[in-house]
Amino acid sequence: MNAILFRIGIGGLALAMTLGHAGNVRAETLTYKVALKSASEVPPNASSGSGTADVSYDTQSRSPIRG
16 A cells, blocks of 8 residues: 555656646747858859848747747
């Protein structure tokens, strides 16, 4: 009987710890700034074109953030 209660107690403790940590999970926003250059293309080319990309990504919704 004691072994069964011990296993139930350990299982309950593990569940409580899991639920306790789940409330601390927060979304994160990842932001990237990328330079776009013709020399970085594959294969590189002699174009004079260039640009930048500013991208933000929400890890909770798993989608880009439109600004």
